[in-house]
Amino acid sequence: MRKSPKEIVESTRSISRRGLLLGSVQLGVIGALGMKLRSMQLDHAEEYRMLSDGNSIKIRLLPPARGLILDRNGTVLAGNEQNYRVTITREEAGDVSAVIGRLRQIIPMSDTQTATLMSEIDRRSAVTPVSVADRLSWDEFASIAVNAPALPGVSPESGLSRSYPRGPDFAHVIGYVGPVSDYDLSKIDEPDPVLRLPEFQLGKVGIEAKLEEELRGKAGARRIEVNSAGREMRELSRQEGQQGATVQLTIDAGLQNFATQRLGTESAAAVVIDVTNGDIVAIASSPVFDPNMFVRGISSQDYGALMNHDHRPLADKSVQGVYPPGSTYKMVSLLAGLEAGIINSGSHFYCPGYLQVAGRRFHCWSRGGHGSVNGVQSLEKSCDVYYYELAQQIGIDRMSAMARRLGFGTRHDLPMSAVAEGIAPDRDWKRKRHNQEWQVGDSINASIGQGYVLTSPLQLAVMTARIATGKEVAPRLVRSIDGVTQPAPEFPSLGIAESSLRVARQGMDAVVNNAHATGARSRIVAPEWRMAGKTGTSQVRNITAAERARGVIRNEQLPWNRRDHGLFVCYAPYDNPRYAVSVVVEHGMGGGSAAAPIARDVLLFALAGGMPPLSAYPESQRGAIEEMRAKLNLTPTVAAQQTARTRA
Numbered sequence: 001m002r003k004s005p006k007e008i009v010e011s012t013r014s015i016s017r018r019g020l021l022l023g024s025v026q027l028g029v030i031g032a033l034g035m036k037l038r039s040m041q042l043d044h045a046e047e048y049r050m051l052s053d054g055n056s057i058k059i060r061l062l063p064p065a066r067g068l069i070l071d072r073n074g075t076v077l078a079g080n081e082q083n084y085r086v087t088i089t090r091e092e093a094g095d096v097s098a099v100i101g102r103l104r105q106i107i108p109m110s111d112t113q114t115a116t117l118m119s120e121i122d123r124r125s126a127v128t129p130v131s132v133a134d135r136l137s138w139d140e141f142a143s144i145a146v147n148a149p150a151l152p153g154v155s156p157e158s159g160l161s162r163s164y165p166r167g168p169d170f171a172h173v174i175g176y177v178g179p180v181s182d183y184d185l186s187k188i189d190e191p192d193p194v195l196r197l198p199e200f201q202l203g204k205v206g207i208e209a210k211l212e213e214e215l216r217g218k219a220g221a222r223r224i225e226v227n228s229a230g231r232e233m234r235e236l237s238r239q240e241g242q243q244g245a246t247v248q249l250t251i252d253a254g255l256q257n258f259a260t261q262r263l264g265t266e267s268a269a270a271v272v273i274d275v276t277n278g279d280i281v282a283i284a285s286s287p288v289f290d291p292n293m294f295v296r297g298i299s300s301q302d303y304g305a306l307m308n309h310d311h312r313p314l315a316d317k318s319v320q321g322v323y324p325p326g327s328t329y330k331m332v333s334l335l336a337g338l339e340a341g342i343i344n345s346g347s348h349f350y351c352p353g354y355l356q357v358a359g360r361r362f363h364c365w366s367r368g369g370h371g372s373v374n375g376v377q378s379l380e381k382s383c384d385v386y387y388y389e390l391a392q393q394i395g396i397d398r399m400s401a402m403a404r405r406l407g408f409g410t411r412h413d414l415p416m417s418a419v420a421e422g423i424a425p426d427r428d429w430k431r432k433r434h435n436q437e438w439q440v441g442d443s444i445n446a447s448i449g450q451g452y453v454l455t456s457p458l459q460l461a462v463m464t465a466r467i468a469t470g471k472e473v474a475p476r477l478v479r480s481i482d483g484v485t486q487p488a489p490e491f492p493s494l495g496i497a498e499s500s501l502r503v504a505r506q507g508m509d510a511v512v513n514n515a516h517a518t519g520a521r522s523r524i525v526a527p528e529w530r531m532a533g534k535t536g537t538s539q540v541r542n543i544t545a546a547e548r549a550r551g552v553i554r555n556e557q558l559p560w561n562r563r564d565h566g567l568f569v570c571y572a573p574y575d576n577p578r579y580a581v582s583v584v585v586e587h588g589m590g591g592g593s594a595a596a597p598i599a600r601d602v603l604l605f606a607l608a609g610g611m612p613p614l615s616a617y618p619e620s621q622r623g624a625i626e627e628m629r630a631k632l633n634l635t636p637t638v639a640a641q642q643t644a645r646t647r648a
Contacts, residue, residue: 040233041131048376057236058224063197063563064217067158067244069174069207071253072479077170078208083161084141085155085199087129090121093153100132102150106143107133113381119414129155131199135296160296166253168288169260172316173251173477175206175417180384194219201295206316207247210415214481217244235436235640248480250279253636258605259284261632262598267310267586269317270598271461275469275577277488278476280414281606283458287313310561311586319419322454323584326591327382329403329449331467331504333390334375336402338500338602340395345503348372351385355444361563362388362444379507379534380517384448391447396438399446400426405494407462408455422459425452442570449538460582464569467508468532468577470501472493508532509574512596522596524572526616529607531600534592540565555589565587566594572603579606601625 059621069078086107093099100114109132121130132154136144144156162177164170180195180202194200194216202216203209220241225234272282289306306314315321337343355362364370364384366459370377380385391399393548403409409424423429425446427438445451455463458475465473471491478486510533512519518535520575541562543552554564566588571580581603588594604612611629614622 012170054155056225058475059223060222061197062220062222062238062241063159063194063200064219064241065243066162066177066201067215067217068246070246070248071216071256072249072253072279073252074248075166075253077166077173077249077251077253079163079165080160081163081629083128083134083159083160084136084138084156085134086132086141086144086156088121088132088138089127089129089153089155090124091126091153096153099151099153102147103132103144103154106147107136107140107233116538117349122503127296128196134199135161136201145210159199161199163360164291164295166257167290167292169253169257169284169635171250171289171291172285173206173249173256173283173416174291175208176204176294177201177208178204178294191327192216192219195503204294207249207415209417211245211247214247215244217230218242234266243426245482247478250274250281250477250479251283252281252606254610255282255602255606256284257635258282258611258632259602260286260288261634262601265311266588266594267312267317268584268588268595268598269321269457271318271457271604272602273461273465273473273475273580275465275473275571275580278465278474278491279479280477281579283318283477285317287311289313310450316417317457317584317586319414319416319456319458321584321586322420322422322456323565323567323586324451324453324538324540325449325455325460326384326536326565327384327448327569328460328463328534328536328567328582328591329453329455330379330382330447331463331508331534332403332408333387333394333399333447334378334507335406335467335496335500335504336398337390338375338503339402339496340394343375343390345375345499348374348376348385349386349389351383353385355385355386355388355391357440357444360441362441375503376507376510379504380510380514382511382518382535387447388444391443392440396446397426399443400424400429403453405496406466407459408453409518410459412458412462412475414458414475416477419458420456422456423452423454431524449536457582457584460567460569460584464571464578464582465577466494467504468571468580470496470498473580505532505574508534508570511535512570518592519568519596521592521618522600523618525601525618526613526615527633529572529604529616530569530574531572531603532574533568533596533599535596536567536569537589537591538565540569540587560587563589566591568592568595568599570596570599570603572607579603581606601628 014143068076072079076197088099090096100117104114110546117132124130141156144151144154164174178201181198185195196201203212206298208215218241220239222238223236225236255272259282263270263284263564266286269282269285270282274281275474293302351364351370352374353364353367365382370381370383373381373383373386403424409422411419411421430438442451446453462473462475470493472494473491476488480486511517512531512533514520519533524531566585568591569582571577581599583599585594604616614625617625
């Protein structure tokens with residue numbers, strides 16, 4: 001059907017309007033594109049030119065500052081110091097060998113160091129930064145920064161490194177940090193990405209290791225723009241990391257320094273516990289080492305010297321070392337007999353110098369014997385035969401139960417490495433350990449702290465604190481974390497009769513305060529600081545009957561490592577106990593001669609809150625005490641404390 005002229009005109013107009021509308025839209029789109037192209041080509045030309053050259057956005061982790069470790073008074077024991085270092089990332093470096101070659105012209109690197117670095121770069125992921133050099137001088141650091149355009153993939157960085165301003169004093173307690181190894185990572189199920197950062201430091205031993213998660217903190221991040229050469233162009237954003245927690249210990253840095261110095265070069269340990277709350281105010285092991293050497297990279301020569309030293313400076317003898325307690329164990333046997341009702345305060349045994357049991361002669365340390373001895377005198381004179389007789393009546397199971405009640409055979413919960421459990425043996429223990437039945441001779445040996453009995457200096461200090469208070473004192477080492485005080489528990493009663501404890505305390509008082517007792521030379525003459533204690537000497541070799549017949553070889557004539565250990569435990573003040581102390585001197589030969597003087601000096605320092613007055617010592621010893629003090633290398637803050645002040 002043909003359209004009319006009018007319909008044709010209307011159709012033409014409609015088509016023209018649609019065409020005009022469509023054309024307008026097309027022109028608008030073209031115009032917008034043109035404006036965008038103009039903006040890209042003129043206004044943002046430089047930006048897009050850089051992107052076209054290979055710019056990209058990278059996320060870099062920022063290592064957090066490690067938490068501080070403080071003493072009870074706020075003295076910094078483990079802190080952080082500025083450290084300039086340089087890293088390289090293989091993905092960004094391109095020709096790594098060429099870049100390293102140019103870098104060697106700025107900082108000294110031996111061929112061996114270069115080969116080790118190249119091996120490490122090849123082993124790591126291409127996107128993982130690898131440390132090239134650490135602890136650079138400011139001039140070296142600045143030179144690398146200035147030459148950055150010629151060093152693609154190289155990043156000069158300013159960070160923090162661990163430092164121990166008190167050095168050897170706290171080496172065994174705090175431990176040290178070191179670079180994260182593959183072995184460290186293998187022990188962690190899902191390692192924190194920050195552990196893979198170059199030169200990131202992880203706690204290796206001691207508190208640094210035990211409280212690693214609290215001290216590590218949380219990593220931050222920065223978004224940076226780098227060009228195709230790997231050079232950082234600009235920082236787009238930054239989120240700082242969260243510093244690790246500040247840990248405050250119960251230890252007093254001044255007392256720790258004095259105890260460490262007083263132990264000197266002996267192979268020894270000392271522990272001081274505040275009996276009112278369980279705070280460990282000093283815990284020292286000797287010889288010492290400088291933990292800063294491990295942080296900065298200890299040489300093989302220095303490490304070999306530490307490992308091969310016969311006094312074992314790397315071992316923490318205060319908690320890791322276990323020793324026969326010798327006569328310091330006699331309080332355990334005495335309390336077991338008193339609590340079992342086998343003896344009372346007036347019970348006597350006769351000591352002729354030995355006891356014959358099943359055809360074997362067990363000797364007292366005094367060949368002539370002590371005659372008739374009661375409980376208090378048994379400690380004062382340290383009579384072995386008294387305990388031989390007692391052991392046969394109470395048996396090992398009662399002795400072992402009392403030992404555990406006093407803290408032996410227990411791994412105390414402290415954030416330190418390899419805290420020893422020791423051995424408080426009984427019948428079941430020997431059956432399981434040696435597949436043998438317990439013998440009466442085993443009980444006799446155990447009663448004087450020999451045989452299978454083993455204990456640490458920490459456990460000896462805990463035992464002394466419990467005897468002094470009659471409470472189940474438990475040691476603690478952490479006072480607060482990030483300002484949140486760790487509550488000290490209320491200690492329950494030991495459940496030992498006060499009358500039994502009184503006998504043990506009176507005996508310990510007699511040990512140091514009676515004129516001819518085994519610890520008399522180490523008494524404290526200041527009445528407000530009257531001390532009670534117990535000497536101990538433990539054999540490390542067996543004395544045969546043949547040797548006894550021809551004469552026992554004197555300790556001084558034996559090689560050092562075959563001499564007896566010297567031990568001493570004490571507490572003070574006697575009427576109102578505040579501190580308990582234990583000292584063990586490996587191969588020191590005698591508790592009264594080697595360990596007791598050290599323990600007395602450390603205890604007095606704790607009681608006085610600094611260097612005690614000479615009037616606290618017997619008058620005849622004051623000259624020697626002055627000479628001893630002059631030889632100590634105390635820190636300035638400790639050496640300045642010459643006037644005593646009482647804490648108790």
